[in-house]
Amino acid sequence: MGRRRGITYRQKRALAGWLFSIPFLVGFFLFFLIPVLQSLVMGFQTVKASPTGIKLTFIGLENFKQLLLVDPDFIPVLVSSLTDLAIDFPAIILFSFFIASLLNQKFRGRTLSRVIFFLPVVISSGVIQLIQSSQLQAVSATSITAEAQNTGVVQLADFALGLIRTVRIDPVILDYVQMAVDRAYGITVASGIQILIFLAGLQGIHPALFEASSLEGATGWENFWKITFPMISPLILVNSVFTIIDSMGGLLNQTIMRIHTTSFIIGNYGYASAMSWTYFLIIFIVLSIFLYLTSRKVYYEN
Amino acid sequence: MKTAWRNRIDRQWSADRLRRHSWTLFRFLLIAGLAFIIVQPILIEISSSFKGLSDLYDGSVFLFPKNPTWKNYVDVWKYLEYPSRLAYTVAYCLLCATLQVVSCSLVAYGIARFNFRAKKMILGMAIATIVVPIQTVLLPQFLQFHYFSPITMFTLGNVLKGVNLIGTPIPLIILSATGVAFKNGLFIFMLRQYYRNLPKELEEVASIDGCGFFKTYVRIITPGAATMMMTVLLFAFVFQWNDYFFTTVLTPGLNVFSTVIVNIGESIAVTQGIWFGNMQEMLYDSAALILFILPLIILYSFTQRFFVQSIERSGIVG
Numbered sequence: 001m002g003r004r005r006g007i008t009y010r011q012k013r014a015l016a017g018w019l020f021s022i023p024f025l026v027g028f029f030l031f032f033l034i035p036v037l038q039s040l041v042m043g044f045q046t047v048k049a050s051p052t053g054i055k056l057t058f059i060g061l062e063n064f065k066q067l068l069l070v071d072p073d074f075i076p077v078l079v080s081s082l083t084d085l086a087i088d089f090p091a092i093i094l095f096s097f098f099i100a101s102l103l104n105q106k107f108r109g110r111t112l113s114r115v116i117f118f119l120p121v122v123i124s125s126g127v128i129q130l131i132q133s134s135q136l137q138a139v140s141a142t143s144i145t146a147e148a149q150n151t152g153v154v155q156l157a158d159f160a161l162g163l164i165r166t167v168r169i170d171p172v173i174l175d176y177v178q179m180a181v182d183r184a185y186g187i188t189v190a191s192g193i194q195i196l197i198f199l200a201g202l203q204g205i206h207p208a209l210f211e212a213s214s215l216e217g218a219t220g221w222e223n224f225w226k227i228t229f230p231m232i233s234p235l236i237l238v239n240s241v242f243t244i245i246d247s248m249g250g251l252l253n254q255t256i257m258r259i260h261t262t263s264f265i266i267g268n269y270g271y272a273s274a275m276s277w278t279y280f281l282i283i284f285i286v287l288s289i290f291l292y293l294t295s296r297k298v299y300y301e302n
Numbered sequence: 303m304k305t306a307w308r309n310r311i312d313r314q315w316s317a318d319r320l321r322r323h324s325w326t327l328f329r330f331l332l333i334a335g336l337a338f339i340i341v342q343p344i345l346i347e348i349s350s351s352f353k354g355l356s357d358l359y360d361g362s363v364f365l366f367p368k369n370p371t372w373k374n375y376v377d378v379w380k381y382l383e384y385p386s387r388l389a390y391t392v393a394y395c396l397l398c399a400t401l402q403v404v405s406c407s408l409v410a411y412g413i414a415r416f417n418f419r420a421k422k423m424i425l426g427m428a429i430a431t432i433v434v435p436i437q438t439v440l441l442p443q444f445l446q447f448h449y450f451s452p453i454t455m456f457t458l459g460n461v462l463k464g465v466n467l468i469g470t471p472i473p474l475i476i477l478s479a480t481g482v483a484f485k486n487g488l489f490i491f492m493l494r495q496y497y498r499n500l501p502k503e504l505e506e507v508a509s510i511d512g513c514g515f516f517k518t519y520v521r522i523i524t525p526g527a528a529t530m531m532m533t534v535l536l537f538a539f540v541f542q543w544n545d546y547f548f549t550t551v552l553t554p555g556l557n558v559f560s561t562v563i564v565n566i567g568e569s570i571a572v573t574q575g576i577w578f579g580n581m582q583e584m585l586y587d588s589a590a591l592i593l594f595i596l597p598l599i600i601l602y603s604f605t606q607r608f609f610v611q612s613i614e615r616s617g618i619v620g
Binding site: 010013014015016017018019020021023024025026027028030031032034035036038039042054099102105107109113114115116117118119120121122123125126127128130131132134184185188189196245248249251256259260263264269272273275276277279280283284287 | 333339343405416432441442455476481482515516544565594610
């Protein structure tokens, strides 16, 4: 029984749950939900900023028409964002899983390797990416060939691929691998958190499972497909969602930068709002399709 | 007969060993190569931050400048007023990060440990804040803080003028205190996973002893969660340090690094009367980048275990 009359202990706990959530709920409604809705409203207006305030004029679907039918830049930029995602996404998932398996083995220097692989999360996020990419542009603009991104390692890998090409493997796969290798830096840098998530998952698999199956005579290959893969499959889902969100909302994403320029540098607020809402809907569709296709294939232990 | 057996065993044994050793070698080369890919851009930045123009145009210079100079650092240091800006940035990021940890941890605890109907919806709301691209909310937020008053929050600054908070630290402080700053949805998710896996007995014992919910949270849960909170604090600090969009839009001109660090070379060149297109700008950029990430690298070298073990501890996996 609660101290106050008429309130059960259960209700009291529910109330406490609400109370703990209050700061976030306030923030969510005032500084997230309202802005999201306002941005939708602005998408249907021309927005003029003047010293006396903001002036809105309703223009219906004009912004969206302009965006999808007239603007020569928006759709190509959007397509290139999606292509980047399509190339990087499988590479990041496979790469981070592979590296996590490597880092899960026992060897000398393991701690140091983990520290280095996680370093990009600390120093290559946000502003730093922006500075580096602007420097790269400066370099290519003046055509001074500083070996900025294509390191010796990448060239070596390209060379090895050239050798493999002489052997018969499906050219589609090889083209993809070549593309992924050329983006090795971006992929490595974007994999930090995914590696950690996989690593934690691998460490969470009980060794007894492997012992038992090895006693029954299973090979390492069978162990992987029958134990490791099902146990890790929920994390593949978590990592996939994380990768999609990270790649679509990142600083180097061209669509994001374009929306940013349109709104805060050019000052075309209504148009930028229409852009950002279109983009948001596309991310939402991509995520939904992905979740729909994969969620049923994921194995949950409990 | 005996020697034949032994030979066979020897051969098998050495084949096994060969396989193991070649795997070790392969693994070493692979990890070293990838580690190099990660570290190499920083090495290049360090190298070019010590270059002068003569080294930049000299094709034979790659990593080690022939005439290393401190000029880039001296100019950037002066332009940034480094010591005071560093102090301000650290204080600002620490304040925001602390507020974010407090607000995120409160809501995470609320939805992890108490049973009420909306708890799943609140988690969904937290995740929605990271799924929606930041550009969608940034412009209305800018208007909210540009014409800040209880009414104009809803009216896009149309009815009243309100107070202009853009350029002050207040917008980010408000967003941090209410758990909707940069990537806070992720922090809420991590903390919620952590709290969810705590044993139930903790609160039961406290409740039997007559400890209220909030007191239980402050006195019993929080001290136990100190390492997890430290991890989130470090993430929040680093993200705040590196943040570009919130900082440049809501707090332009603030005395932190991220407001000036992009295209800093150009700005310095302009103050020196050099105009666009000078390669010196690029060298300034490199020196500024090193000065910008150096504090982060020092922080990381002391606290890397918090980052590296963060996911395990949060129990996202479990």
